[in-house]
Amino acid sequence: MTNTLRTPYDGVVIAAPVTIPYVRYSIESAQWWIGRALSTLVAQAGIKASDIDGLCVSSFTMGTDSGIGLTQHFGLCVRWLDTIPLGGASAIAGLRKAARAVQARDADIVACIAGDTNHVDSFRLTLENFSRFNQDAVYPYGAGGANASFALIARNYMRTFGVTREDVGRIAVAQRANALRNPHALMKTPLTMEQYLAARPISDPIHLFDCVMPCAGAEAFLVMRDETAASLGLTAARLLSTIERHNAFADDPIQVRGGWAMDIGELYAMAGVKPDDLDIVQTYDDYPVITMMQFEDLGFCNKGEGAEFVRQHDLTIDGDFPHNTSGGQLSAGQAGAAGAYLGLVEGLRQVLGTAGPTQVRNASLALASGFGMINYDRGLASGAAIFAGPSR
Amino acid sequence: MLQRCEACGSFAYPAREACPSCLSAGLAFVDAPRQGVLLAETTARVPSDVYFRERAPWRIGLVKMDCGPTIVTHLHADCVEGAPVRMSFQLDKSGQAVAFAHPEGETPNMADDKQWREMTADPKFRRVLVTNGRSMIGQEAVAALKAAGAKTVFVGVAEPWRPFAGEQLLRGQDGIEIVTLDAADEKSAADLAADIGGKVDILVNTTEYVRPGGLLDRRGTSIARDEIDQAYLGFINLAQAFGPAMRMRGADGINNSAAWVNILSVHALANWPAFGAYSASQAACMSLSHCLRAELRPGGVRVMNLFTGPVDTEWFQTVPPPKVAPRAIAQAIVSGLRGGLEEMYVGDVAEEIRQRLGANPKALERELDR
């Protein structure tokens, strides 16, 4: 393990994991969903809204609003504010910033919230307006979003490393099994491997069950120092380490690895743990093949061994490698930017022992990762965090 | 065309404002080497975009250019993963320049590829209406389109009771149908559209009404009225008669309605006082063409404007060379349709005016005054 010169996250804790149950389509605004998350945070933590002095938000569908508008909207008076537009990496990035803010006492309690609505046309509007490179050089090809871009990455990855659809399908099938234990998951029927393989093609090799279902929802948590949590009587998880990387491996002609591969040495060194020590892993699963890549890039196996890894492990809640225990975005739904928070918030519940029907026994050490921003031909942003519950 | 850094020579794509290798702002579009390798392909079966959904399945790929950048591209059906491809930028039906990958070598019936045909308006297999078969340009256009494989060429003839030179060549030819059309007459255009409007895939507006003279040396407005009647109102009549059906048929199978071609004087762009009123009528038509382009765009029908200098016909007899041969215009129509272009400049005069207009419009105005 490599040494790190980074300042440890000593004294930084995460509390009050909140999920506002998802719906497929919502006539409410993103601001409504964020407001519900904020309200639930306050209630769950037993604090007053005025105790929150830091706010970090992520959303695709707030229109022209940003975090600053929300302060007035919600009557918050904060001394630290950030709006994080990093898609699937927003939760990790927000957590990192909030952690340093409370550590440096720029704020005492930071509410990190992501929420999006899903009108019937908002998915398309988000696609059309995603990024300039996307508008110029991807949208006109009819891809209209991530499916075709990820299809190209998936096809190259699968061909290069001899990965079959069945290998990738194990991830999706296991997550569906987990989702059946999550009452808030949008997918409520079992998924067999036969069904997975027989699904209709969307953009070869991506088939229906490789795709997330866009929906409306919100996720949130609080970041504070341990003494603040103690004074509020809150049980909290300790943040052990994080990484974040953008536009890694720009010379790879097509994406076969994410930025994690550059930084995992530091990730584990800072946390003082090994991959094997983790009880829970929550990857960013906008497509199962990206999860398979993360298993490699996060150090659970070598590059090219992801397929073998999933063949050797049981990824369900009761398995030997509990992964995306809520069902992940594939089976719980992707509520826009809240999709970035889904794994982290579920991981927090797991290490706090509050996950209920999806609880993994004795879970105390978790990793959550994020990935996002297909700006052009690849996901640019990656991040990961390791955190531990009070029992560890 | 790709951006190349003037400082370090690296190529960049998608277009940007700073070189990703050295941060120089000097990124000029240059003709880049066209070779690359197809890294991966996918077939989008349920694209979210309505246009592509109608045309699904649609194949795209990621190409690593030999000169550096990686390009998301439309694929010719004969492109194979891992094999070399040849790239070009084409105007898609929304008028946006998009990358298209061809296999490096020739393959059989290469131009008939479904996705390639979406990028172009190749007259092959299509039914074309040439609106004015009385003119030399119209007749040459008919011949060129027929030679290019058009299935049927309808040739509009106004005042069919008036014989005209070249009439015999048009009659009795397989795949050429003479139809009565006086574009300047609202009812004539509407009647013909009622008859064949549903099977015009390409409309070539060859209306030609050239009269010399500017403002002060002409008396009255009757010639100007005729110019407006023929060129401008004729355009409107054609557009109103044929445009709506063409817009609806933009996704009508492989031989969908594809393009509308206008032949305009380059003096639409800069008035030529010797033919000053005529120039103005052409400017009006050019303006209309932009309106038509916007209105046909939702249907995926292209509007191509072909700008020419004086043509080698009787109305330009007094004009010294260089002049454009009607046949050259006809060939340009075909090549422009095959390339899916929006604008073409045919002949030396047109090309010169295009360049000089860009360089110094006031100087050009003075020059045209001679």
Place this chain on the structure above:
Amino acid sequence: MQSNNLLELAGAVSSGAVRVVDLTFTLSPDFPVIVLPPEFGQAAPVRIQEISRYDGRGPAWYWNNVTFGEHTGTHFDAPIHWFTGKNLPNNAVDTMPAKDMIAPACVIDCSAQAAQDPDFLLTVPLVEAWEAKHGRIPERNWVLLRTDWSKKGWRDYSNLKDDGAHTPGPNAAVMKWLVEERGVIGFGTETIGTDAGQAGHFEPPYPAHHFLHGAGRYGLQCLCNLDQLPATGAVIVASPLKIQNGSGSPLRVIALVAST
């Protein structure tokens, strides 16, 4: 005339005792117009543009804007049309005497000759032969030249060749003679123009125009249904639009014919 004679006429029209023959072609954009060399100004063709048709442009009504040249369709030529008549008084359609709009007609049937020769010309001897049979042409009568040209398809009707139109008409001598010796009120044809297609080469050029208008007489052209008229005895009603200083106009020409 007694006013009851007029009522009698109206009754006869109503009962069919007097037939009304329409000598007019439908005014439409596709009707041929005269073709002059392109360096000359051209007659604007007929254009009919819809203003509304029980639609958003006018929910309960249908109407058109119509434009045309003065000399399009079945039309009337006033003396001012030709240089020879330019200085005459009351020489335009708005100032011509209204009484000139009703006059009897002599119909000279040359349909057999015209069928043989598109360049057939009416001559003085031919008119004299007609007079031998039907009597002398009275003063202030129309002379209508029947050629059955109006029954042809448009292409044969205009019959344009490389050297211009080839259609029948009067020669110069007969026009001078009809105007000066017979005092006709006007001359009418089925063809485009009161003159023959090749009359530009005559001396004087376009003699029908030259002599008729120079003497303040009128022309009618593009007539049809002349075959339904008797050689004598029909009364022509030809009232052109009252266009200010107009040289002519499209019009509805009718003939009143006593039933036999």
